[in-house]
Amino acid sequence: xxxxxxxxxxxxxxxxxxxxxxxxxxxxxxxxxxxxxxxxxxxxxxxxxxxxxxxxxxxxxxxxxxxxxxxxxxxxxxxxxxxxxxxxxxxxxxxxxxxxxxxxxxxxxxxxxxxxxxxxxxxxxxxxxxxxxxxxxxxxxxxxxxxxxxxxxxxxxxxxxxxxxxxxxxxxxxxxxxxxxxxxxxxxxxxxxxxxxxxxxxxxxxxxxxxxxxxxxxxxxxxxxxxxxxxxxxxxxxxxxxxxxxxxxxxxxxxxxxxxxxxxxxxxxxxxx
Amino acid sequence: xxxxxxxxxxxxxxxxxxxxxxxxxxxxxxxxxxxxxxxxxxxxxxxxxxxxxxxxxxxxxxxxxxxxxxxxxxxxxxxxxxxxxxxxxxxxxxxxxxxxxxxxxxxxxxxxxxxxxxxxxxxxxxxxxxxxxxxxxxxxxxxxxxxxxxxxxxxxxxxxxxxxxxxxxxxxxxxxxxxxxxxxxxxxxxxxxxxxxxxxxxxxxxxxxxxxxxxxxxxxxxxxxxxxxxxxxxxxxxxxxxxxxxxxxxxxxxxxxxxxxxxxxxxxxxxxxxxxxxxxxxxxxxxxxxxxxxxxxxxxxxxxxxxxxxxxxxxxxxxxxxx
Numbered sequence: 001x002x003x004x005x006x007x008x009x010x011x012x013x014x015x016x017x018x019x020x021x022x023x024x025x026x027x028x029x030x031x032x033x034x035x036x037x038x039x040x041x042x043x044x045x046x047x048x049x050x051x052x053x054x055x056x057x058x059x060x061x062x063x064x065x066x067x068x069x070x071x072x073x074x075x076x077x078x079x080x081x082x083x084x085x086x087x088x089x090x091x092x093x094x095x096x097x098x099x100x101x102x103x104x105x106x107x108x109x110x111x112x113x114x115x116x117x118x119x120x121x122x123x124x125x126x127x128x129x130x131x132x133x134x135x136x137x138x139x140x141x142x143x144x145x146x147x148x149x150x151x152x153x154x155x156x157x158x159x160x161x162x163x164x165x166x167x168x169x170x171x172x173x174x175x176x177x178x179x180x181x182x183x184x185x186x187x188x189x190x191x192x193x194x195x196x197x198x199x200x201x202x203x204x205x206x207x208x209x210x211x212x213x214x215x216x217x218x219x220x221x222x223x224x225x226x227x228x229x230x231x232x233x234x235x236x237x238x239x240x241x242x243x244x245x246x247x248x249x250x251x252x253x254x255x256x257x258x259x260x261x262x263x264x265x266x267x268x269x270x271x272x273x
Numbered sequence: 274x275x276x277x278x279x280x281x282x283x284x285x286x287x288x289x290x291x292x293x294x295x296x297x298x299x300x301x302x303x304x305x306x307x308x309x310x311x312x313x314x315x316x317x318x319x320x321x322x323x324x325x326x327x328x329x330x331x332x333x334x335x336x337x338x339x340x341x342x343x344x345x346x347x348x349x350x351x352x353x354x355x356x357x358x359x360x361x362x363x364x365x366x367x368x369x370x371x372x373x374x375x376x377x378x379x380x381x382x383x384x385x386x387x388x389x390x391x392x393x394x395x396x397x398x399x400x401x402x403x404x405x406x407x408x409x410x411x412x413x414x415x416x417x418x419x420x421x422x423x424x425x426x427x428x429x430x431x432x433x434x435x436x437x438x439x440x441x442x443x444x445x446x447x448x449x450x451x452x453x454x455x456x457x458x459x460x461x462x463x464x465x466x467x468x469x470x471x472x473x474x475x476x477x478x479x480x481x482x483x484x485x486x487x488x489x490x491x492x493x494x495x496x497x498x499x500x501x502x503x504x505x506x507x508x509x510x511x512x513x514x515x516x517x518x519x520x521x522x523x524x525x526x527x528x529x530x531x532x533x534x535x536x537x538x539x540x541x542x543x544x545x546x547x548x549x550x551x552x553x554x555x556x557x558x559x560x561x562x563x564x565x566x567x568x569x570x571x572x573x574x575x576x577x578x579x580x581x582x583x584x585x586x587x588x589x590x591x592x593x594x595x596x
Contacts, residue, residue: 010350019383027373031537034409035368055540100361100364101366102362103328103358104426106330108348
C-alpha cells in the first residue's frame with residue numbers, strides 16, 4: 001500500500017487537541033445533518049413545552065404574590081432545555097462504548113480530551129438553536145425579558161454554561177453505563193430530578209423536606225437566576241441558593257464541571273482496564 | 274520495521290487479571306514482521322484480552338508487550354501510530370456515511386482534511402464500496418459494515434493490524450471477502466494478528482498458529498506442523514459383527530493406536546500415533562489377509578479441529594513439549 005499514508009508527523013499536543021476537537025465536533029454535526037428527525041424533535045420540544053405547560057397546566061396556575069404564569073414558566077423551560085443536554089451525550093457516549101467505537105478511537109493517537117470536548121461543543125451549538133427557538137415561541141406567548149439587554153445576555157450565557165455542564169454530566173454517565181439501552185433507561189431518571197425544582201411551580205407549597213431538595217437542586221438555581229435576570233415573576237424562598245441564585249448557578253456549574261470533566265476523560269482513557 | 278530481526282509483535286509473560294478472573298496467565302507471543310499469526314482458542318481463552326493489551330486498550334499487570342518495537346505501556350502513543358484495530362463489533366458510526374467515517378478517521382490520524390478525503394475515496398474504491406460510500410452506514414448489510422470496519426483500520430496503512438474475530442457471525446460470502454482482504458494485506462507485507470474460533474479461518478490465513486487456552490499458549494507452529502503432531506484417523510465398517518475384534522487388532526497393529534469398537538454401528542476407529550503413516554490400500558490389504566471384508570474403510574488426515582480438540586482437552590504442560 002502506498003507509503004504516502006503512513007502517519008503524518010505527529011502534531012504537538014495542543015495542536016492535536018484543537019484538530020481532534022474540531023473533527024469530533026464535525027462527526028456529531030454530520031450525525032444531526034443525516035437525522036433531520038432528531039433535529040426536528042430537538043426543536044419541536046420547546047414548542048410542545050410552551051403549549052403543554054404554559055397553556056394546559058398554566059390555565060389552572062396561580063403564582064403566590066401575583067404575576068403571569070407563562071412569564072414565571074419561561075425561565076423554567078429555558079433551564080429544562082439546558083438540563084436536557086444530559087441526554088444526547090449520555091446516549092451517544094454509551095452507544096460508542098457499546099459498539100466498540102470508543103475502543104477504536106482509544107487505539108488511535110488522538111487527544112482524549114479533544115474527542116470529548118468536540119462532542120460537547122457540537123451539542124452546545126445545537127442547543128443555541130433550540131434556546132433561540134424557545135425564546136421566539138416564548139415571545140409569541142407573551143413572555144418578555146424585562147431586565148435589560150445585558151441581564152438577558154447574562155441569563156442566556158448562564159443557560160449555555162449550564163447546558164455545557166450537563167453534556168459533561170451526560171458524557172460521564174454514558175461512559176459509566178456503556179450500553180445504549182441502559183443509557184435510555186437512565187434518561188428516565190432525569191425526569192424526576194428535573195421536576196423536583198422550582199421550574200414549573202413555586203417550591204413554597206411543597207412539603208418541607210422536598211422543598212429543601214428542590215431549593216438546593218442546581219437546576220433551581222439556574223431557573224431562579226434567569227427569573228431575576230429576565231425580570232420575570234418569581235416566588236423564591238430564603239434558602240441560600242435562592243437568595244444568591246446567579247452565584248449559586250455559577251458555583252454549581254463550576255463544581256459539576258470540576259467533577260465531571262476529569263472523571264469523563266479518565267473514564268474514557270482507561271475504559272475497560 | 275527497519276529491525277527485521279525483531280518480531281513486529283511480541284509478548285513476554287503477560288498476565289492480566291480482571292477481578293477474580295485471570296484472563297492472561299503468562300502469555301508469550303512472537304510474530305515476525307510480514308506474517309499472519311492466528312490466535313486460536315475457545316471463548317474466554319484470553320484472545321480478546323491479548324489483542325486489547327497489544328492495542329494499548331488494557332495495561333498488563335505483569336510481563337511486557339511490544340508492537341513495532343514500542344512498549345505498549347511506556348510508548349503507547351508510538352504503538353497507536355503503528356497499528357490498526359478491527360474488533361468483534363462493526364465499530365463505525367451508523368448515523369453518517371461510509372465515506373465520512375473513513376474521512377473523519379483520517380483526520381483523527383492527522384492526515385489533514387484534504388489527504389483524509391483522498392484516502393477515504395481511495396479505500397472505498399479499492400475495496401469495492403464506492404457505490405455504498407455515500408449511503409448512511411445504518412443502511413448497510415452486516416457484511417458491508419464489517420468490511421467498512423476492516424477498511425476503517427487501514428486508513429494509515431498501518432504496518433501492524435489486529436483483527437479480533439473479524440468474521441464471527443458473517444455469512445460465508447462476506448467471510449470470504451474479509452479473507453481475501455486479509456490475504457491481500459498480508460501479501461503487501463502487513464503483519465496481522467488475528468483471533469478466531471474458526472479453525473478453517475486460521476488454517477487459510479495464518480502462517481503460524483498459537484493455540485491459547487486459559488490465558489496461556491499451549492501450542493505454537495504452522496498449521497501443517499500442528500496437524501502433524503497428531504496422527505490420522507482410520508475407520509472401517511464391517512458387514513459381519515463377528516469380525517469386529519479381529520479388525521480392531523489389525524487396526525491397532527497398523528497404527529500403533531488404541532482401536533475403539535462401536536458394535537451398534539459395526540465400526541472400528543483408531544487414531545494413529547503421530548508420525549505413523551497409514552495408506553488406505555495397505556489398510557484394505559491387511560484386513561483382506563485375515564479374511565475381513567470391509568463395507569467401508571477410510572483414512573482421514575487430521576484436521577485442525579482434531580488438533581484443537583486434542584490440545585485443549587489435555588493439560589497445557591504435556592502439550593507444550595509435544596508441539
